[in-house]
Amino acid sequence: xxxxxxxxxxxxxxxxxxxxxxxxxxxxxxxxxxxxxxxxxxxxxxxxxxxxxxxxxxxxxxxxxxxxxxxxxxxxxxxxxxxxxxxxxxxxxxxxxxxxxxxxxxxxxxxxxxxxxxxxxxxxxxxxxxxxxxxxxxxxxxxxxxxxxxxxxxxxxxxxxxxxxxxxxxxxxxxxxxxxxxxxxxxxxxxxxxxxxxxxxxxxxxxxxxxxxxxxxxxxxxxxxxxxxxxxxxxxxxxxxxxxxxxxx
Amino acid sequence: xxxxxxxxxxxxxxxxxxxxxxxxxxxxxxxxxxxxxxxxxxxxxxxxxxxxxxxxxxxxxxxxxxxxxxxxxxxxxxxxxxxxxxxxxxxxxxxxxxxxxxxxxxxxxxxxxxxxxxxxxxxxxxxxxxxxxxxxxxxxxxxxxxxxxxxxxxxxxxxxxxxxxxxxxxxxxxxxxxxxxxxxxxxxxxxxxxxxxxxxxxxxxxxxxxxxxxxxxxxxxxxxxxxxxxxxxxxxxxxxxxxxxxxxxxxxxxxxxxxxxxxxxxxxxxxxxxxxxxxxxxxxxxxxxxxxxxxxxxxxxxxxxxxxxxxxxxxxxxxxxxxxxxxxxxxxxxxxxxxxxxxxxxxxxxxxxxxxxxxxxxxxxxxxxxxxxxxxxxxxxx
Numbered sequence: 001x002x003x004x005x006x007x008x009x010x011x012x013x014x015x016x017x018x019x020x021x022x023x024x025x026x027x028x029x030x031x032x033x034x035x036x037x038x039x040x041x042x043x044x045x046x047x048x049x050x051x052x053x054x055x056x057x058x059x060x061x062x063x064x065x066x067x068x069x070x071x072x073x074x075x076x077x078x079x080x081x082x083x084x085x086x087x088x089x090x091x092x093x094x095x096x097x098x099x100x101x102x103x104x105x106x107x108x109x110x111x112x113x114x115x116x117x118x119x120x121x122x123x124x125x126x127x128x129x130x131x132x133x134x135x136x137x138x139x140x141x142x143x144x145x146x147x148x149x150x151x152x153x154x155x156x157x158x159x160x161x162x163x164x165x166x167x168x169x170x171x172x173x174x175x176x177x178x179x180x181x182x183x184x185x186x187x188x189x190x191x192x193x194x195x196x197x198x199x200x201x202x203x204x205x206x207x208x209x210x211x212x213x214x215x216x217x218x219x220x221x222x223x224x225x226x227x228x229x230x231x232x233x234x235x236x237x238x239x240x241x242x243x244x245x246x247x248x249x
Numbered sequence: 250x251x252x253x254x255x256x257x258x259x260x261x262x263x264x265x266x267x268x269x270x271x272x273x274x275x276x277x278x279x280x281x282x283x284x285x286x287x288x289x290x291x292x293x294x295x296x297x298x299x300x301x302x303x304x305x306x307x308x309x310x311x312x313x314x315x316x317x318x319x320x321x322x323x324x325x326x327x328x329x330x331x332x333x334x335x336x337x338x339x340x341x342x343x344x345x346x347x348x349x350x351x352x353x354x355x356x357x358x359x360x361x362x363x364x365x366x367x368x369x370x371x372x373x374x375x376x377x378x379x380x381x382x383x384x385x386x387x388x389x390x391x392x393x394x395x396x397x398x399x400x401x402x403x404x405x406x407x408x409x410x411x412x413x414x415x416x417x418x419x420x421x422x423x424x425x426x427x428x429x430x431x432x433x434x435x436x437x438x439x440x441x442x443x444x445x446x447x448x449x450x451x452x453x454x455x456x457x458x459x460x461x462x463x464x465x466x467x468x469x470x471x472x473x474x475x476x477x478x479x480x481x482x483x484x485x486x487x488x489x490x491x492x493x494x495x496x497x498x499x500x501x502x503x504x505x506x507x508x509x510x511x512x513x514x515x516x517x518x519x520x521x522x523x524x525x526x527x528x529x530x531x532x533x534x535x536x537x538x539x540x541x542x543x544x545x546x547x548x549x550x551x552x553x554x555x556x557x558x559x560x561x562x563x564x565x566x567x568x569x570x571x572x573x574x575x576x577x578x579x580x581x582x583x584x585x586x587x588x589x590x591x592x593x594x595x596x597x598x599x600x601x602x603x604x605x606x607x608x609x610x611x612x613x614x615x616x617x618x619x620x621x622x623x624x625x626x627x628x629x630x631x
Contacts, residue, residue, distance in 0.1 A: 099348075107354045144416055148348060155345055158316040183447055186277055211482070215281045215489060216514070228486040 009242040010037070010193075013212035013229035018191035019157040020164045024182070026171040028197035029208035033235045035130055036061070038165050040070040042126035043080060048116050049126040050082045050109055054134035058083050067237045082112050089138045098139050102149040109153065113160045125162035127153055132168040136181055143181050154188050170194070190215055198232075205248055206232045251521045253508060254462055254496055255290060259297045261304030261403060261437035266501070268405075268431045271440035272460040274453055276467070278485075280444070282492040282512055283466040284314070285519035287442045291320060291407050292327040294440075298405075299333035305405040305437035306337070307397030309390055313343045313413035314442075317374045326518065335373055339393045341386075342376045347417070349378035380417045383426050394435060403437035406430055410442040411456060420452055427459050460499075466512070467493045490514055494521060502626055 014021070021038070025031025032055075039061075042049045053061065061083075062072045075081035089101070109127060116125045129135065132146065139145045150166070157164050166185060173182040186192060192213045198206060212229040232248070234241045254271060262268040273290065275283020291310060297303040310320055317340040324334060346352060375393060379385050394404035408414070414423050430436050445453040457463050468488040491513035498506040511522040545553070 103350050103353060106350060110351075110354070147416060151347070152350060155316070158318070159345065183277065187280060187444060187447070213485065213489070226486070227489045228482045230482050 009229070009231050009244075010034075010210070010212070010240075011041075013214065013226075013231075014191060014193075015214055017216075018163070018214065020154055020189050021166070021191045021193065022185045022189035023165065023167045023193045023195070024170040025167065025195040026169065026197070029195040031167055031193070031195040032130070033233075033240050034193055034195065034210075035128055035165065035167055036064055036068060037240060038126070039128055040065060040068055042124065042128075042163070043070060043072075043075050045124065047124040047126060048080045048082075048112075049075075049128060050084065050112050052084045052086055052105075052109075052127070052129045054086045054089065054138065055130050057087060058085055068239050084108070086138070098142055098145045099148070102139070102145055106149060106152045110156065113156055113162050117160055125160070127156070127162060127164050129153075129164075129166045132166050132181060132185060133172050143184075146181060147184055150185070150188070195233075205234060207234050208232070209245075210242065251286070251289060251293070251464075251494060251510060251512075253498070254464060255293045255297065257462060257498070258290070258294055258405065258438040258440060259303040259305075261405070268433075268436045269438045269462065270427065270431055270460040271438075271462040271464060272453075272456055273440065273442045274445045274457075274463065274465045275442065276444065276446045278468040278488050279466055279492040281489060282514065282519070283442065283444070285514060286464065286466050286494060286512060287407075287409055288320065288323045289519045289521075290440060291409075292324045292329070294405065294407075295324055295329055295334075295338050296327060298337045299329060303405075303437070304403050306402040307394065307404045308338050309393045309404060309406050310338065310340045311343060311386070311390060311406065311408045312340055313347070313380070313408075314410050316344055317342045321372070337397070338373055339396070340374045341389055341393055342374050343380050343386075343413075345376055346378050347380040352378055380414070383418045383422045387426050387429060390430065391433060391435070401435055403435055405437045406439045408439070408441035410444060412442075412444040412447045415448065415452070420455060424455060424459060427456070431459070462499065463497045465493075465495045465497075467495060469493055469511070 023031045023034045025034075039049060039051065051061070058072070058076075065072050072081055072083075076083055084105070086105075089105075113125050113127075116122060129150075132150070135146045135149070136143060153164050156162055168182055168185055170182060173180040192215070194211045194213075195208055196211070197208050210229075210231055210233050214227050214229075216227060231242050231244050233243075234248075257269050258271060260269075271290070273283065273287050275286070291308065294303070295308050298305055298308055310317070312320060320340060321334060321338070324338065325331075329338075375389070377386065377389055390406060394406065395401075397404055408427075411423060427439065427441070430439050441456070443453050443456055469491045470484045470487045491511060494510045494512045496508040496510075498508065500506065513520055513522065
């Protein structure tokens with residue numbers, strides 16, 4: 001595979017027009033590798049990114065991406081990567097305070113996106129959230145506050161021409177009533193990437209299957225573009241291989 | 250049919266009635282098509298308004314789910330020029346800053362500056378920042394609607410979508426808003442989108458009750474196993490490319506008419522495809538599948554036409570022989586005690602005060618087939 005993964009099945013499935021990408025995963029098939037790959041691609045093509053990390057500290061991502069050939073520390077120093085370590089993010093005890101915390105967080109993201117757009121070398125900006133399920137935790141279960149925050153981030157994608165990538169754990173919402181965060185995110189998304197285990201169980205050479213649903217919007221639409229993809233993946237230290245079932249020897 | 254629906258909205262309210270209301274329902278499995286259907290109806294309606302064919306002079310779009318520019322761009326692709334859009338379309342933008350966060354941030358950064366500098370209303374777009382306040386929303390909509398032309402002219406309202414509104418306000422308050430809009434003297438028609446799988450079933454039902462037309466966008470193919478399994482890609486692929494557009498029209502007299510079309514995405518546009526023999530197909534689907542025959546053959550139809558009904562006047566010029574149903578007619582003719590004279594006497598003296606009653610029976614029109622979709626009261630103006 002190419003170093004930046006530009007020519008693989010995932011790139012082909014994603015196309016170029018998607019602005020809101022939702023990555024769904026579960027315990028049996030974690031989808032963090034998709035975030036790592038998308039972050040690497042965002043920074044590779046002279047782009048900039050804001051990474052909202054609720055799941056892991058910076059050092060974790062730095063280590064993982066370094067093995068994939070991407071130096072996050074360097075990008076952070078050059079202010080191409082803006083890392084928000086939100087492990088200690090507190091939504092607040094009262095309802096008003098949760099909303100205020102999200103307003104402040106959104107404010108910082110908006111400033112970064114605007115600064116990037118107004119700068120001399122305006123480039124593609126990507127906002128990555130790891131992950132939305134933890135956002136709900138810091139919001140003390142207030143789905144509405146999380147959705148409000150995500151809506152504002154979503155509005156940024158159309159106003160400022162940036163991309164939003166959100167990871168959510170599908171299996172948390174499996175038994176929940178239909179009004180969960182997951183369903184709302186699926187509605188907002190242009191592209192849904194779902195990591196699932198193989199139905200046949202664990203395997204050494206295949207770590208799971210990825211289904212990509214490119215809903216398409218009425219902004220840009222290629223005639224007769226394929227909308228649904230499904231292929232297998234294998235996560236390696238330096239990247240991920242994507243291949244159709246049965247094509248691995 | 251999408252055209253029929255747009256015509257109903259275009260024709261607007263009748264005297265003494267509330268404005269017609271269309272509820273467009275979609276689900277996740279075909280959400281791009283549901284969104285497309287809503288865009289199509291808005292654009293088609295705006296075209297009718299621009300051409301002067303509608304009761305309304307303008308359309309107010311209350312946009313929650315999409316940037317206002319998406320609507321304007323879609324309408325431009327449908328050959329509505331800038332002049333027509335400026336004249337006939339106003340968008341209340343509840344998408345860009347629904348809760349006033351941007352304004353709050355700007356106020357904190359530029360302390361003391363007037364808030365008005367941030368409500369940059371471009372073209373025909375007005376930013377609205379208090380989506381939790383339904384009363385204020387109502388007055389903003391009516392204010393925009395009143396600005397199309399001088400004098401009290403009609404305008405129509407589109408809400409995209411009710412599901413997003415329900416995150417900020419309760420079902421009763423939004424129902425109240427829709428009812429108030431429907432009964433507002435200047436509102437010609439109203440239509441809205443709701444995503445049925447984002448709510449409990451009773452919520453879309455509640456909004457259906459407020460509507461006079463319901464258009465459901467349903468998946469073209471139903472996966473018998475589960476829509477989520479990655480194995481059924483062809484079903485998923487199909488359902489993102491085409492869907493069924495099923496319309497239920499409620500008439501004033503309460504009768505419900507069903508219409509059906511296919512809709513599909515072509516490039517970056519949405520198209521409708523009228524299925525042939527629409528009403529027959531729907532009627533056939535309404536007849537339950539049973540192991541016995543519910544239809545009539547030609548012979549059965551003619552036999553039925555020949556049946557002599559009791560207490561019926563044959564109307565063939567002969568003396569009235571009312572068949573009382575106790576015996577077959579030829580036997581009754583031979584039985585003198587039951588022949589005409591006795592009955593004719595009775596008819597000559599209807600008020601003789603005898604204990605016998607009279608039955609005047611007029612058979613229903615033979616032209617109408619049973620279970621026909623035609624409503625004989627359609628032409629009444631009650």
